Amino acid sequence: MTSSSPLPRTPLPTALITGASRGIGRAIADELATTHHLLLGGRDRSELEALASSYPSAEPFAVDVRQVAEADVAGIESLDVLVHSAGVLRMGAVADLDDDAWRESFEINVFAVARLTRLLLPALRRAGGQVIAINSGSGFTSGSSSAVYSGTKFALRALTDALREEERPHGVRVCSIHPGRVATDMQRELHEYEGKDYNPGAWIQPEQVAKTVRLAVDASREAAVESLNIRPSGIRTAGMA
Numbered sequence: 001m002t003s004s005s006p007l008p009r010t011p012l013p014t015a016l017i018t019g020a021s022r023g024i025g026r027a028i029a030d031e032l033a034t035t036h037h038l039l040l041g042g043r044d045r046s047e048l049e050a051l052a053s054s055y056p057s058a059e060p061f062a063v064d065v066r067q068v069a070e071a072d073v074a075g076i077e078s079l080d081v082l083v084h085s086a087g088v089l090r091m092g093a094v095a096d097l098d099d100d101a102w103r104e105s106f107e108i109n110v111f112a113v114a115r116l117t118r119l120l121l122p123a124l125r126r127a128g129g130q131v132i133a134i135n136s137g138s139g140f141t142s143g144s145s146s147a148v149y150s151g152t153k154f155a156l157r158a159l160t161d162a163l164r165e166e167e168r169p170h171g172v173r174v175c176s177i178h179p180g181r182v183a184t185d186m187q188r189e190l191h192e193y194e195g196k197d198y199n200p201g202a203w204i205q206p207e208q209v210a211k212t213v214r215l216a217v218d219a220s221r222e223a224a225v226e227s228l229n230i231r232p233s234g235i236r237t238a239g240m241a
């Protein structure tokens with residue numbers, strides 16, 4: 001190489017983010033786009049292609065998380081970050097919730113996380129990567145109308161707590177992030193269910209959750225951000241109506 005030759009380009013680390021099409025996952029994609037090649041999870045391929053073209057280095061990972069199969073991850077040899085943000089919120093009393101509500105919530109919020117993680121563990125181990133689950137305050141407490149949602153998030157915490165210990169010897173770190181209410185479509189739907197006016201400025205902005213993901217991603221290898229709570233401060237701010 002002569003002194004005027006360009007330096008060989010170091011390939012970017014890769015991050016796969018489920019639920020990258022909207023809300024918290026989208027903010028995480030915005031945050032990691034400056035440092036990572038992104039695989040953008042969601043269901044609408046053309047929407048994800050448009051989003052990918054807005055980032056320096058990104059491509060769609062268009063699949064319903066309930067149907068992820070080996071073929072979907074076949075090309076992923078090495079993975080530095082796997083963020084599970086895809087999720088659903090079903091509210092209702094145990095007296096009213098039918099089997100489908102229970103099944104769909106557990107399939108998306110828990111079973112799909114387990115399957116995608118399992119399929120990608122070889123790539124994560126190869127990279128010494130991290131698994132980051134967007135859990136919830138509901139991963140610690142339950143209450144009226146929250147049996148299904150909290151049930152899935154308790155189960156997700158059980159999954160990540162086990163995975164963290166299992167993968168330590170393989171060099172894979174596992175982080176569980178527990179936000180309180182965040183201003184996204186999911187929060188709007190929750191307000192509709194509660195019959196309350198929705199004021200996005202009153203709740204955590206998705207970018208703030210993305211910064212907690214950045215904290216975990218940037219931790220050097222001797223350190224692991226294992227569990228992190230981010231709550232609405234309750235302090236009135238300029239964005240509040």
Ligand SMILES: NC(=O)c1ccc[n+]([C@@H]2O[C@H](COP(=O)([O-])OP(=O)(O)OC[C@H]3O[C@@H](n4cnc5c(N)ncnc54)[C@H](OP(=O)(O)O)[C@@H]3O)[C@@H](O)[C@H]2O)c1
Pocket residue numbers: 018019020021022023024025041042043044063064065066084085086087088108134135136137178179180181182183184185186187
């Ligand atoms: N918002 C809150 O207050 C809050 C608080 C604590 C924790 N969380 C958690 O944070 C995560 C993200 O929530 P959010 O508020 O960003 O939700 P959101 O705005 O409703 O977005 C949900 C995301 O999940 C994806 N998704 C849903 N079902 C899917 C499926 N079957 N296959 C593939 N993707 C699917 C959606 O993709 P499509 O665009 O394809 O539908 C979308 O990208 C969830 O796990 C949620 O439980 C949210």
